[in-house]
Amino acid sequence: MSISRRKFLGWVGAAGLSTVWSGPASAATTKHFEGYPDSLGVLFDNLLCIGCRTCEEACNKVNELPPPEQSFKDLSVLDQKRRTTAKTYTIVNRYNSSKGPMFRKIQCNHCLEPACASACFVSAFKKTKEGAVTYDASVCVGCRYCMIACPFEIPAYEYDKVLEPRIMKCTMCYPRVIKGLLPGCVEICPTEALSFGKRKDLIRMARDRIHRYPDRYVDHIYGEHEMGGTNWLYLSGVPYTEVDMREDLGVTPASELTAGALSSVPMIVGLWPVLLTGIYAINKRSDKIAKHERELAVDQAEKAASEEAAKSKAKEDS
Amino acid sequence: MYENDSTDEKSWITPFNVVAGLIVVIGLVITILRFTGGLATVTNLSDYNPWGIWIGFDLLVGVALAAGGYVTSAAVYIFGMKRYHSAVRPAILTGFLGYALVVLALHYDVGRPWRLPYPFIVQQGTTSVLFEVAACVALYLAVLFIEFSPAAMEWLGIKRARNLVDKLTLLLTILGVVLSTMHQSSLGALFLIAPSKLHPLWYSPFLPIYFFITSIIAGLSMVILESTLSYRYLKHKMDEVYLKEKNDVTLGFGKAASFVLAGYFIIKFFGLSSGNDWRYLGTGYGIWYLVELFGFVALPCVLYAVGVREKNLVLIKWTSVLAVLGIVVNRFNVCLIAFNWHLPSSERYVPHWLEIGISIFIVTLGILAFRFIVTRMPILYTHTDYKDSH
Ligand code: SF4
Ligand code: SF4
Ligand code: SF4
Numbered sequence: 001m002s003i004s005r006r007k008f009l010g011w012v013g014a015a016g017l018s019t020v021w022s023g024p025a026s027a028a029t030t031k032h033f034e035g036y037p038d039s040l041g042v043l044f045d046n047l048l049c050i051g052c053r054t055c056e057e058a059c060n061k062v063n064e065l066p067p068p069e070q071s072f073k074d075l076s077v078l079d080q081k082r083r084t085t086a087k088t089y090t091i092v093n094r095y096n097s098s099k100g101p102m103f104r105k106i107q108c109n110h111c112l113e114p115a116c117a118s119a120c121f122v123s124a125f126k127k128t129k130e131g132a133v134t135y136d137a138s139v140c141v142g143c144r145y146c147m148i149a150c151p152f153e154i155p156a157y158e159y160d161k162v163l164e165p166r167i168m169k170c171t172m173c174y175p176r177v178i179k180g181l182l183p184g185c186v187e188i189c190p191t192e193a194l195s196f197g198k199r200k201d202l203i204r205m206a207r208d209r210i211h212r213y214p215d216r217y218v219d220h221i222y223g224e225h226e227m228g229g230t231n232w233l234y235l236s237g238v239p240y241t242e243v244d245m246r247e248d249l250g251v252t253p254a255s256e257l258t259a260g261a262l263s264s265v266p267m268i269v270g271l272w273p274v275l276l277t278g279i280y281a282i283n284k285r286s287d288k289i290a291k292h293e294r295e296l297a298v299d300q301a302e303k304a305a306s307e308e309a310a311k312s313k314a315k316e317d318s
Numbered sequence: 319m320y321e322n323d324s325t326d327e328k329s330w331i332t333p334f335n336v337v338a339g340l341i342v343v344i345g346l347v348i349t350i351l352r353f354t355g356g357l358a359t360v361t362n363l364s365d366y367n368p369w370g371i372w373i374g375f376d377l378l379v380g381v382a383l384a385a386g387g388y389v390t391s392a393a394v395y396i397f398g399m400k401r402y403h404s405a406v407r408p409a410i411l412t413g414f415l416g417y418a419l420v421v422l423a424l425h426y427d428v429g430r431p432w433r434l435p436y437p438f439i440v441q442q443g444t445t446s447v448l449f450e451v452a453a454c455v456a457l458y459l460a461v462l463f464i465e466f467s468p469a470a471m472e473w474l475g476i477k478r479a480r481n482l483v484d485k486l487t488l489l490l491t492i493l494g495v496v497l498s499t500m501h502q503s504s505l506g507a508l509f510l511i512a513p514s515k516l517h518p519l520w521y522s523p524f525l526p527i528y529f530f531i532t533s534i535i536a537g538l539s540m541v542i543l544e545s546t547l548s549y550r551y552l553k554h555k556m557d558e559v560y561l562k563e564k565n566d567v568t569l570g571f572g573k574a575a576s577f578v579l580a581g582y583f584i585i586k587f588f589g590l591s592s593g594n595d596w597r598y599l600g601t602g603y604g605i606w607y608l609v610e611l612f613g614f615v616a617l618p619c620v621l622y623a624v625g626v627r628e629k630n631l632v633l634i635k636w637t638s639v640l641a642v643l644g645i646v647v648n649r650f651n652v653c654l655i656a657f658n659w660h661l662p663s664s665e666r667y668v669p670h671w672l673e674i675g676i677s678i679f680i681v682t683l684g685i686l687a688f689r690f691i692v693t694r695m696p697i698l699y700t701h702t703d704y705k706d707s708h
Contacts, residue, residue: 081662085365119511121437121449139441142429144368145448149511156365157429159358165429246514254511258447261507261526265450265500272496276396280488283398 035112039131040177041199041231042186043206046243047216049103049193051078051094055185059090059107062173062184078103081244086156089170090185097238104243105185105194108133108154108170109223109230115254119149124167131199131231132172140167151227151249172231199231206235228253338682345679348672352426360672366658367667374653375646375677376423378505380416381455382529382645385537386544387413387462388491388498393574395491404560405567407469407697408548409541414462415684421459423680447507454501458494465490472704473695502533509652517656519598519607524589525652531582532645538575539618539641542568546635552692557699569626572634575641576622583615603659610651614644 057072059065066087070077078094083106090107110133117125122139125146142165147155158165173183181187186194195202203224210217222234226249234240240247352360363370390409393399425431433440438456443449464483471480506529513521522528545564549556556564590596598604618641625634658666692698 083365115511118445119448121443121446121452122433122441123443123445124441139433139436140430141433141436143427143448144363144429145446145508147365147368148508148515151512151514153366157357157363157368159361159363160356161429162354162356163430165356249514255445257510257513258445258507260523261447261504261510262445262450264503264526268499269496272499273492276392276492276495277488280396280398280492283396287398 035199035229035231036127036129036131037200039129039199039231040172040197041110041131041202041233042172042183043195043197043202043233043235044105045193045195045206045209045235046102046104047235047237048191049092049105050191051075051092051101051103052190053078053092054188054190055105055194056088056090056092058184058188059170060088062176063089063171065089082106084108084154084156084169086158086166086168089168093244095243097242099238102236102238102243104245106154107185107232108172109152109226109232110170110172111227111253112229112231113227113253113255115149115151115227116146116155118255118258119145121145128174130172130174130177132174132177134171134174135167135169137164137166142167149254151246151254199233202233206233209235225251227251228256338686341679341682342686344675345682348675348679349426351672352676357429360670360676362667362670362673364665364667366661366665369653369657370667371654371669371673371677372423372427374650376427376680377420378649378653379646380420380423381502381505382533382536382649383540383642384413384416384420385498385502385533386540387416387465387537388494389534389537390541391465391487391491392495395487396495399570401563402567402570404563404698404700405541405545405571408544408692409537410462410465411469411688411691411697412540412544414459414466415687417455417459417462419680419684420455422683423676426676447504447511451501451504451508454497454504458497458501461490461494461497465494469691469695469697472701477703498533499530503527503530505529506652509657512657515658515660516652517598517603517659518593518595519590519603520652520656522589522593524585527585528582528589528648531578531585532648534578535575535582535641536645538571538578539638539645542571542575542635542638543642546638548692548698552689552698555692555698559700560698565631568631568634569629572622572637573626575638576619576626579615579619579622579641583611583619586611586615603656606651606655610644610647614640614647618644 053072053075056068060068060072068088078092080093082088082091082093084091090105092103092105095102095104110131112127114125114127114133116135117123117127117133120140121143122141124136124140126134126136128134142157144157144167146167147153147157155167155169157167173181176183182196186196195205197205203221206221210219210221216237218236218239220236220240222236222240222245223230223232228251234245236243236245348360357363361370361372386409390402390406394402394406421434424434428434434452437443437449437452464486468480468483471477471483503526506525506527509516509521509525510523545567549564599608618637621633621637621640624630625637654667696704
């Protein structure tokens with residue numbers, strides 16, 4: 001063996017480190033994506049929401065979801081910390097905030113660069129140019145990596161289905177929207193808590209509200225930059241953490257989080273074989289040299305022996 | 319136990335066989351439940367916790383512990399450490415069975431297992447780390463199968479094909495190292511996408527490196543452990559070469575594992591400082607993190623070193639158990655314990671006993687397959703026809 005262990009570890013380290021320190025490469029990632037220019041979205045304003053749950057009911061109806069466990073008229077469920085499930089694409093929860101009870105509507109945020117889409121190994125999710133993130137159950141394997149990936153904990157799974165379990169999540173009523181209809185929840189909302197429109201217009205509208213009522217709203221449009229930005233946006237009268245919305249998610253889109261690791265693939269594929277063959281060749285050669293030297297030594301020993309023998313023979317002869 | 323089961327036909331009702339048989343029967347029953355009732359009937363998985371022990375143990379731990387194949391074959395065929403040659407076949411066999419069982423376990427976990435080839439034949443999600451993992455695991459399973467096949471062909475007496483495969487050894491070994499580097503590290507990279515869910519002490523941009531390096535530790539330790547267990551129960555199947563090299567393998571691999579553990583400890587420390595996560599060390603998670611770092615990294619590192627220095631084989635063998643446990647602890651931490659740490663305890667995942675049942679069932683299948691093959695094929699000894707071929 002001619003490779004010291006330290007050297008070996010050095011290479012191992014170098015190969016591993018490349019997975020982090022090789023910057024983003026073309027194969028794995030897209031450049032930062034500002035979203036499709038005219039994509040649509042929804043703005044939720046929690047100062048206008050009255051917690052009536054009719055949006056939940058409308059969602060249930062237009063998406064033909066199974067009937068709820070508790071009637072939509074039952075407002076007591078608002079205080080449970082509910083989340084989206086395979087039977088409910090959207091949920092309204094109530095929180096006791098510093099400004100009294102405050103509501104939060106939860107559904108898929110339709111990220112500009114969705115973590116779910118980046119994670120799916122069959123590309124079941126698609127970011128449409130209209131803004132909605134859609135899901136194609138006909139290719140889904142059911143690995144549930146999208147659920148691990150989604151920072152907003154949105155996708156749910158039909159664990160009780162045997163043959164055709166699907167990922168379930170809000171589609172921003174994509175089938176309705178392309179027909180020119182409003183999303184079910186937006187259409188039904190009795191107040192102006194939900195507004196539908198172009199994302200850029202919604203951002204302008206939200207800014208405007210903050211500008212007009214600076215003492216009512218916190219100066220932050222949730223979803224403008226979170227995880228690279230989302231098509232569903234939020235305005236709030238209290239800090240978002242008070243209504244259980246995470247403010248520590250950062251602005252890096254999910255695809256960038258794994259780009260470095262993915263871009264090291266060509267490097268490993270390209271470098272390892274060359275390196276390993278090289279090491280093999282060196283070892284082979286030193287083996288050969290060792291063998292050669294051994295043979296040489298044996299040769300010499302034999303020669304010496306035979307010379308010795310000849311000498312002693314000559315001595316005897318003389 | 320079952321030492322003499324191949325010599326004495328009548329005594330196959332041994333405690334081992336009875337227990338294994340029972341596990342298999344229970345496993346089959348749970349299998350039926352799983353595929354007739356869906357995941358909900360046999361698992362505690364939820365919308366918050368989409369991955370349980372079938373991923374945390376069967377996939378993550380399984381793949382790491384099956385790393386002995388690439389580590390040993392690389393050491394012998396590429397780095398020229400010929401004196402470990404007798405360790406290659408058992409390591410390749412363990413690797414092959416390990417990966418085969420990982421793939422089997424995935425059939426239980428994914429919702430529609432018959433679609434597992436979809437990422438390759440229907441639609442490629444190339445932006446997904448999981449795609450890379452899937453591709454590499456599939457290819458590597460094929461490589462391991464070919465690497466293992468000479469043993470089967472020697473047993474069956476198929477000489478020509480066996481010699482052909484033998485000529486491919488170097489190529490297969492390099493392929494194995496490339497594929498293993500990629501997917502061992504990518505299993506760690508899977509979690510890079512969820513910085514908001516994994517505790518900062520475990521989340522690190524170095525996760526792929528951590529996973530890759532620990533796979534080497536796992537591979538080395540598993541070779542030691544597996545040779546110990548084989549010696550105990552399958553000694554009669556070993557030839558002089560194996561028996562002669564066995565202690566050398568234990569010492570050499572123990573030494574290597576000690577070095578790699580030391581390196582791993584250092585880069586973990588480096589990662590901790592670069593992430594500036596010191597403030598978490600005082601919390602409950604922090605203490606658990608330190609337990610992992612000192613109890614399952616530093617301790618085996620020192621014990622291996624002492625064992626090698628004092629040529630204390632027993633110590634090295636027990637240390638390999640500790641190191642393997644350390645891998646389990648690490649993978650569980652990343653995938654289950656430190657994952658979703660932000661959720662209230664009512665939403666956290668605790669495995670259903672039927673999930674554990676399937677995991678035990680699958681490990682048992684592996685042991686049975688290992689025993690079946692080792693008692694028949696030239697794994698722990700060299701086939702008489704090929705004595706001089708190395
Ligand atoms: S909120 Fe989650 S499910 Fe919705 S698009 Fe974003 S990542 Fe996907
Ligand atoms: S569960 Fe389906 S949609 Fe989600 S990542 Fe897996 S294959 Fe894609
Ligand atoms: S329908 Fe409108 S007001 Fe009623 S809960 Fe939904 S968002 Fe709030």
